[in-house]
Amino acid sequence: MRKSAEVVIIGGGVIGTAIAYNLARQGCTDIVVLEKEYLASGSTGRCGAGVRxxxxxxxxxxxxxxxxxxxxxxxxxxxxxxxxxxKQGGYLLLAYTEAGWRQFNENVALQKSFGLDVRLCTPAEARQIVPHLNTEGLIGATFNQTDGHCNPFHVTDAYAKAAKRLGVEICTYTEVTGIRRDKNRVVGVETNKGFIATEKVVNAAGGYSSVIAEMAGITIPTYPERHQILVTEPVAPLQNPMVMSFHHHIYCQQTPHGSFIMGLGDPTEQPGFNTRATWQFLEEMSQKITWLLPPLKGIRVVRQWAGLYNMTPDRTPILGSVPELLGYQMAVGFSGHGFMLAPMTGLLLSQSILGLPTSLPIEKMDLGRFERGELFNEPSVV
Amino acid sequence: MHDRDQDIIVCRCEDLTLADIRALIQKGYRTLDEIRRISRCGMGPCQGRTCRALVQRELQASGINIKDQVPGVFRPPTKPVTLGSIAEGAGRRSDHA
Structure with a gap:
């Protein structure tokens, strides 16, 4: 491990490796990525692998x-x-209440204004898209073909390999124990394997983002929340799109490999670092999914696990710098959607770190928005 | 690499050969967890009951001391069970409640 670096990135998930690659591609190659286990071992590798x-x-x-x-x-x-x-097999989102349907209509209008080729569907049209869908109680749906699935391990691996080729050092099994500051400047990062002097540190620690922020003396309103998932044995292609219901708090997609990945958000889940799987999840997931997608009854569950969403109060990430500490940047609080937002996050953070104009107005996603009251309040989270 | 290694299956669920596993170790995937996640080795219906020990042996043989490594987590359910059976069992239990 080098003794000093221009930039130290904390977190070897998809966000940290995407930022490292984007920095290196623009010529900033004196970078160390610190990961306390192996790459994608945290939230990235535990996510539902959806891209929406x-x-x-x-x-x-x-x-x-x-x-x-x-x-x-x-x-x-x-x-x-x-x-x-x-794989771009689309996402089919289901509405079961009048309020949900109104929200979908508003969402689609906004989505179209940004050029997304999304459409509203009747229950009959939804059934044309997913023929085995149980449409009982369904009011309507929205469908976007270019949503889909991607492999989180391979994306992280791809970013890490490309970054390494450009000279980035990736230190796995290296845990950050402190961030050293001199008044209002970052001066280095302490790890269980030694100290690295740096003036720029990036918090990309996923579920542990608030712990890392705390080390820098910054308070951020993120918190970890367990979400559970299961995967089935691989079977012949049966379902192209992701099927998602905010009303039932579930999502379910068949991967190109053939397995079905499905998850369930528990609205009563308390904040915490617990990532143990429960039999209650297994039962509730099985009951809900075999009601919604009956042919899945015959498919075997091979594994269940849990991971951490890193939540923010408005379910939207916190990106960029903070005025009170020079050299500190963050890409945290993705609220369950860090994997799918990682490619653009990597680019935006690299621009912010290098002091370049950003491709999107990331200042809108800063920490200060919570004080200013300029919240996003994303409605569409499972 | 010996040709023979391409004919020896290590992970039956995902069709990975000894040659595949040795190539991954060579590329720098140096723990059971890293190999599993990049290749799906041990992630199929048997959940690594055949390949886990074989991969660990290969890691050890390539000079990595596996006693320093976490052995990987065994995750539920213990054996593959259909979604229909789980749903039915859960329904029956709540009927009795």
């Missing part, structure tokens, strides 16, 4: 649309020796 653009607020929309464009050519752009397994 159907958001209800401006910045999530703009970031996800730009990110999808980047996923489309990522294998080539990063000269990856594997495959990121990007």
């Amino acid at each position: 653009q159907q958001w209800g607020t401006e910045m999530n929309l703009r970031m996800s649309i730009a990110s999808v464009k980047m996923f489309e050519t990522m294998n080539e752009d990063l000269d990856y020796d594997g495959d990121i397994e990007f």
Whole structure:
């Protein structure tokens, strides 16, 4: 591990590696990425692997649309020796209440204004898209074909390999224990393997973002929240789109590999670092999904796990610098959607760190918005 | 690499050969967890019950001391169960409640 670096990035998930690659690509290669376990071992590797653009607020929309464009050519752009397994089978979002349907109508109007080719569907039209969908109680749906799935391990691997080729040092099994500051400037990062002098540190610590911010003396309103997922055995292609219901707090998609990945958000989940799986999840997930998508009854569950969403009060990430500490930047609080927003986040943070004009107005997503009361309040989160 | 290694299956669920595993170790995936996540080795219906020990042996043979590594987490359910059986069982239990 080097003794000093121009930039130290804390977190070897998809966000940290995407930022490292984007910095290096623009000539800033004296970078260390610190990861306390192995790459994608935290929230990235535990996520539902979905890629969605159907958001209800401006910045999530703009970031996800730009990110999808980047996923489309990522294998080539990063000269990856594997495959990121990007599949654009669409997302079908289901509405079961009048309020939900009104929200979908508003979302679609906003989404179209940013150029998304999304459409409102009747229950019959939804069934044409997913023929085995149980439409009982369904009011309507929205569908966007260019949403889909991507492999989080491979995307992180692709960014990490491309960054390394450009000279970035990635230190796995290296835990950050402190951030050293001199008054209002960052001067270095302490780890269990030694000290690295740096004037620029990036908090990309996912579920642990508030712990890292605390080390820098910054208070941020993010908190970890457990979300559970299961995966089935791989079966022949049966379902192209992701099917998602905010009313039932569930989502379910078949990956190109053939397995189904499905998850359930528990509205009563308390903040905390617990990532243990529960039998209650397994039962509730099975009951809800076999009601909604009956042919899944015969498919076997092979594994269940849990990971941390890093939540913010308005379910929108916090990006960029803070006025009270020079050299501190963050890309945190993705509220369950860091993987799908990672490509654009990598670019925006690199621009912010290098002091360049940013491709999107990331100042809208700063920490200060909570004090100013300029919240996004993203409605579309499972 | 010996040709023979391409004919030896290590992970039956995901069709990974000894040659595949040795190539991954060579590329720098040096723990069981890293190999599993990049290749799906051990992530199929048997959940690593066959390949886990074989991969660990290969790691050890390539000079990595596996006693320093976490052995990976065994995740539920213990064996594959259909979504229908779980849903039915859950329904029956709540009927009795």
